[in-house]
Amino acid sequence: MIFKPFRPLALTLKASTAIVLIAFLGGCSLFGSSTKKPQPAELQPVVALVPAKQVWTARIGEVSFPLQANVSGDTVVVAATDGTVAALDARSGRDLWRTNVGAPIAAGVGSDGKVTAVVTRTNEVVALAGGKEIWRQKLAAQAFTSPFVAGGRVFVLAADRSVNAFDGQTGRKLWSQQRPSEPLVLRQSGVMLAVGDTLVAGLAGRLTGLNPLNGSIRWEAPIASPRGINDVERLVDLVGTVSRNGNTVCARAFQASVGCVDAQRGTLLWTKPANGAQGIDGDDRLVFGTEADGKVLAWRRTDGENAWNTDRLRYRSLSAPLVVGRSIAIGDSAGFVHLLSREDGSMLNRLATDGSPVAASPVLAGNVLIVVTRSGAVFGFAPE
Known part of the structure; x- marks a missing residue:
């Protein structure tokens, strides 16, 4: 459900103190180690029990920030580190529009299908409509979470534990909620x-x-x-x-x-x-997640008890999972997308991309599974 439009209420926010940021990406440990890094599990041959094929590919540029691809209907919006933001037709991969916000991107993408927003490394929220910039506003702190666009508003979660609301059309700041900040936060x-x-x-x-x-x-x-x-x-x-x-x-x-x-x-x-270290997904019965060591787990939604787990993808630096039909789709550091059974974690298929790490949790637009890699390739896969 989307928020209904509401009257703005303007609040003031003092500038935050400096915060220290830790670059935790993927399944990195909290502490450095001189021990040899565990080797990724070898991939075994797989029978395609859930057939799927690549139907299109596109390019946007290298992705080195915590990207969240955004889906609105048949449109998927993605972004690259160099400031590129592109809306693609999820059925064909062709550009609907493409622009550059003029600064490297730190967080994105948020969209409600009309207004699209990203945050730059210069701590600016930039809002676009139809690929054209409509406003930008300065934040008091860095942000690594995609803006959330709903109800004619753009909401931004910043690294100083503040939540900021902006008018979606004008960029006018409506309010800010500041919570106590800590000396360390995640760059995630x-x-x-x-x-x-x-x-x-x-x-x-x-x-x-x-x-x-x-x-x-x-x-x-x-x-x-x-x-x-x-x-x-x-x-x-x-x-x-x-x-x-x-x-x-x-x-x-x-x-x-x-x-x-x-x-x-x-x-x-x-x-x-x-x-x-990565997010989760689920259905009405189970919640699915990937552990830092590459185990994949399913918890019962009702009480959190373990339903199943598998270690066939150990140490492969897995993405957050995505529920796709009777499968869950999980990307890895070698650019593969693994389709595992929602029922027991058994392998149903494996899809190859360009060999660079999967940059974000896969997303689903209609019946097209969309995957973005660190090198900036965007792939669309569809069931046969």
């Missing part, structure tokens, strides 16, 4: 979505429900709590993507836990220890 995509008339954001280890009218907090539910004695050990952050089913939102706390929250009441349903 966080959590922001709408559930009914509530804006749900990941702030530190909590899912937080905000009133989109004015940014006031309606509820908070902890997925994980800080632990340890120093700043690194106490780092806790929620990472995108999330799994939503009705009012239930399930999310991952970086290298700590996975949990589900009733986003209507703001109550925690369950939480389980989990050592992963």
